Amino acid sequence: MKIIEGQEFDVIVAGAGCAGFCAAVQAGRAGLNVALFEHFAMPGGTMTVLGSNSIDQFNNPHRPRGDRMVIAGIGWEFVEELARRGFADIPDMDAPYRVHWQYGVRVNPIAAAQCMDDFLLAANVRLFYRQGVVAVETSDTPGGTSLDAVIVTTKAGLVRHRAKIFIDCTGDGDLCAWSGAEFQIADSPQPGTMRLYPCATTSDQQALAEADRAWRAMLAKRPELSNFLLCGGDITGFLRAGGDNTNHVNGLNAADSASRGKAEIEARRAQVALMSALRAAEAPVNILGSAPESGARESRRILGDVVMTGEEYLAKTVYPDAICYTYWFIDIHRENGPSEIVYLRDELTPTISLGAMRPRGLKNVYVAGRCVSSDRANNSAIRVKASCMAMGQAAGAAAAQAIRQGTTDTRAVDTAAVVRYLKEQGAIVPEPQDRPGAGN
Numbered sequence: 001m002k003i004i005e006g007q008e009f010d011v012i013v014a015g016a017g018c019a020g021f022c023a024a025v026q027a028g029r030a031g032l033n034v035a036l037f038e039h040f041a042m043p044g045g046t047m048t049v050l051g052s053n054s055i056d057q058f059n060n061p062h063r064p065r066g067d068r069m070v071i072a073g074i075g076w077e078f079v080e081e082l083a084r085r086g087f088a089d090i091p092d093m094d095a096p097y098r099v100h101w102q103y104g105v106r107v108n109p110i111a112a113a114q115c116m117d118d119f120l121l122a123a124n125v126r127l128f129y130r131q132g133v134v135a136v137e138t139s140d141t142p143g144g145t146s147l148d149a150v151i152v153t154t155k156a157g158l159v160r161h162r163a164k165i166f167i168d169c170t171g172d173g174d175l176c177a178w179s180g181a182e183f184q185i186a187d188s189p190q191p192g193t194m195r196l197y198p199c200a201t202t203s204d205q206q207a208l209a210e211a212d213r214a215w216r217a218m219l220a221k222r223p224e225l226s227n228f229l230l231c232g233g234d235i236t237g238f239l240r241a242g243g244d245n246t247n248h249v250n251g252l253n254a255a256d257s258a259s260r261g262k263a264e265i266e267a268r269r270a271q272v273a274l275m276s277a278l279r280a281a282e283a284p285v286n287i288l289g290s291a292p293e294s295g296a297r298e299s300r301r302i303l304g305d306v307v308m309t310g311e312e313y314l315a316k317t318v319y320p321d322a323i324c325y326t327y328w329f330i331d332i333h334r335e336n337g338p339s340e341i342v343y344l345r346d347e348l349t350p351t352i353s354l355g356a357m358r359p360r361g362l363k364n365v366y367v368a369g370r371c372v373s374s375d376r377a378n379n380s381a382i383r384v385k386a387s388c389m390a391m392g393q394a395a396g397a398a399a400a401q402a403i404r405q406g407t408t409d410t411r412a413v414d415t416a417a418v419v420r421y422l423k424e425q426g427a428i429v430p431e432p433q434d435r436p437g438a439g440n
């Protein structure tokens, strides 16, 4: 098959979700020649296209007031800019703690994607939307497998692009897996969710309360519907959440196209069943639209030099090469039944290791975002968006340091220099006194 020769870049980022966005902006701001390839026609991934529009969590609410932010950098700059434009609600990060998600920054997906375009273009990132990576070309080198080129789909046909360093932010770890990196994936990954966008057809509180009663009566007769309306379990909760986290889509393996196809058919069937039930209950609700596909909570976890574990997360381990903080809770969704949850309850904060972003056996590749090297429990926490943003920025900074050092070997990169650079760029990096081996 004929492949058209494309271009050569310093850095290619694959996937423009929260992680890829920050990776590309950071590498672009470092003055590198950066390309960002994205399967969808817009940036944001799960946050925009798939409609999961809450960004958690930038703070550790158990730290002293005024010192609660644990993630900043490009992710925080982005939400502040979006808030200035009127399209993000930033809660008070110092508010007394009730539940983790009260600190989520809600964004408008359309404006968020457009703001991401602005950040990316201002950083001189070359944008290749609707140009998904479909294959990789590799070679064996003494330092491990080198990823030499990616093949992307375009309307002109397949195009080959080369780079010195690649950052895999595809959520599914496509580039790493196709280059031969080891990975893990659960036999039965956590359920996904296909978002619906509802709107109320009345503002009459009595009518809404009546709708809740009618819905609960319907649920008593049709227990299968209890898989819906996760947020609040009733019509008013569903409307208040704007349809976020509406349902559980079981059997979704995002790394297996056939499985995904089947699960999406079931997800659509279930959504129409919900709409019919809402109609039968005469609920004052219109469904305006749906995300085009289900969001995946769990996919491939690429194995890196370090595999971060759930035990380490709960022990708030500061890795020797910690590159950013991460904050959420262990949050494993189950197909049938409540999620497995373990909250963090003190001022200590877990971290992400740079070694977890270096896929074993690959020489010139970083991986960032929800497919980073981690066990299942750790991954259920570090997958949240602010953490993905911090990882992405760190990967972009590490790629910039590699190019500065004139190397394509990620293991030769000076971690201390990456840390210094990230701090200059406004990121929060765990301090030396928090690291093992530091004096007390």
Ligand SMILES: Cc1cc2nc3c(=O)[nH]c(=O)nc-3n(C[C@H](O)[C@H](O)[C@H](O)COP(=O)(O)OP(=O)(O)OC[C@H]3O[C@@H](n4cnc5c(N)ncnc54)[C@H](O)[C@@H]3O)c2cc1C
Pocket: 014, 015, 016, 017, 018, 019, 020, 037, 038, 039, 040, 043, 044, 045, 046, 047, 052, 054, 055, 056, 057, 104, 131, 132, 133, 134, 169, 170, 171, 172, 174, 192, 193, 245, 294, 295, 296, 297, 368, 369, 370, 371, 383, 384, 385, 386, 388
């Ligand atoms: C239903 C649901 C609810 C959630 N709720 C919350 C919440 O309330 N708060 C929170 O903070 N987090 C939440 N999360 C988790 C969080 O949203 C995601 O883990 C996070 O957004 C992942 O970011 P990412 O950049 O790693 O991946 P993604 O957002 O998945 O981005 C990956 C991007 O790569 C692209 N891509 C994939 N393959 C290729 C390819 N081969 N070539 C080119 N591009 C490719 C995709 O199109 C996508 O744009 C939720 C997740 C889900 C699914």
